[in-house]
Amino acid sequence: EVQLVESGGGLVPPGGSLRLSCAASGLTLSNNAMSWVRQSPGEGLEWVSVISGSGTSTYYADSVEGRFTISRDNSKNTLFLQMNSLRVEDTAVYYCAKGGYDNGGYFDYWGQGALVTVSS
Amino acid sequence: EVVLTQSPATLSVSPGEGATLSCRASQSVISNLAWYQQKPGQVPRLLIHGASTRATGIPARFSGSGSGTEFTLTISSLQSEDFAVYYCQQYYNWPLTFGGGTKVEIK
Numbered sequence: 001e002v003q004l005v006e007s008g009g010g011l012v013p014p015g016g017s018l019r020l021s022c023a024a025s026g027l028t029l030s031n032n033a034m035s036w037v038r039q040s041p042g043e044g045l046e047w048v049s050v051i052s053g054s055g056t057s058t059y060y061a062d063s064v065e066g067r068f069t070i071s072r073d074n075s076k077n078t079l080f081l082q083m084n085s086l087r088v089e090d091t092a093v094y095y096c097a098k099g100g101y102d103n104g105g106y107f108d109y110w111g112q113g114a115l116v117t118v119s120s
Numbered sequence: 121e122v123v124l125t126q127s128p129a130t131l132s133v134s135p136g137e138g139a140t141l142s143c144r145a146s147q148s149v150i151s152n153l154a155w156y157q158q159k160p161g162q163v164p165r166l167l168i169h170g171a172s173t174r175a176t177g178i179p180a181r182f183s184g185s186g187s188g189t190e191f192t193l194t195i196s197s198l199q200s201e202d203f204a205v206y207y208c209q210q211y212y213n214w215p216l217t218f219g220g221g222t223k224v225e226i227k
Contacts, residue, residue: 044218044221047215047216047218050216059215060215062121095163095164100169103211106169107154107209110165
């Protein structure tokens with residue numbers, strides 16, 4: 001059974017940094033594209049970033065480009081999102097999500113989410 | 121960026137009735153479109169990918185259709201557990217984008 005468990009969320013002031021982790025079980029991250037998707041309180045879904053199965057390709061939403069970095073540790077089967085220069089508008093629940101079996105661009109498994117609150 | 125417009129924003133339906141949700145893309149995404157269901161306080165769940173392929177374990181009352189720029193999610197006979205928000209998402213172009221959602225509520 002695939003399980004994705006996020007951690008690392010919390011309260012951070014504007015301009016601060018935070019690193020989210022997503023521990024995976026029941027799948028091998030290096031065989032799958034993995035994304036981060038966020039949802040602001042009461043709002044819709046926004047894709048944030050993806051890392052390819054090979055790890056050689058990463059893409060970012062314009063809203064986080066240059067501030068966020070996606071990575072993974074294959075030995076720990078864990079996905080990361082390093083978030084720097086955080087803004088109030090980055091406040092959201094952040095989900096890690098596994099890419100589909102035939103195309104990594106849709107998401108067939110989701111973690112339970114980690115809440116990030118950016119506030120002074 | 122591909123903009124996905126979902127309509128209606130809210131759909132009021134009686135249990136047992138059918139529902140048709142629309143998703144329109146600002147440019148063609150061929151068949152690279154997925155649908156998700158999200159209930160309050162819960163994680164999104166994949167319903168449909170490839171515009172019309174049901175995900176594992178999804179009941180047959182959910183069906184997807186369309187290609188190019190016009191897509192539809194049909195729920196043939198709403199059950200109590202189907203009242204939720206539904207999102208479409210395209211994965212043809214970067215950045216990946218979601219529609220604003222359609223809330224299906226009990227009439």
